[in-house]
Amino acid sequence: MENTPAMRLATWNINSVRLRLQYVLRVLKEYDLDVLCLQETKTQDSSFPAQEIADAGWAHQAIRGEKSYNGVAILSRIPIDGTEFQDWVGKGDCRHISASINGYQIHNIYLPAGGDIPDRNENVKFGHKLDFVSEVTDYFAKIKPVKSVLVGDLNIAPLAEDVWSTKQLKNVVSHTEIERKNLINMQTAGGWIDSVRRFFGPDEILYSWWSYRARDYLASNRGRRLDHIWISSDLEPQIEKVKIHAETRGWEKPSDHVPISLQLS
């Protein structure tokens, strides 16, 4: 049986890796991360700032980007043993990449946002989102992951305590009943544990995203927890620490999402 070493990993929807490269480097260093999973890198692999990140010490990288939209990356200071990706829903967009690091299988997912109208007959993006969740659910139900971590911007706040007002958001895409139900089903069908909830408990109000549209995001504080770190249940005893790095939302020209980190013992 292979050993599973201590590791600190984080997930962050960066909303353009080129625009916020300095913040990527700062977060890697300040939070002393072994692995950082990014979403919405918004650039082709040829324009990804791989060299700058490698020079800072995170030389092992799995990158999958496209022009303008989407894009995922795994940055590691520990060697990557192998990478792969799935093309769920078959659109050829860059929403998943997986890497084997330290004996852990790490899945980085950028789930579709789903547009504005929560009805698949009126809004194909919402249908795409539901289909994507369904395919991811089936994928992990089949492979029954162990020694695995699933992170990313899942674009769904599953619990009432994951939004500023469950009543006011019940018809807003990201917190509708069907999305919440299907995401919980995705979690249970894959045998995943929500490490963030496990660490903070069920009652704490937790956000990882605040809209750019608020005049003052802290004053209005209308957040949602859209970003997640799930682990296979065999890793549950290794949850050492979880942090939601909310201070980054107050930085100059921030991403609208903040990093979440997990320390495995």
Next chain:
DNA sequence: ATGGCAAATTGAATTTGA
């Protein structure tokens, strides 16, 4: 569902995010 913004691309306006 009706936001008060932001980013990338193409070249002032559009698409997407959530």
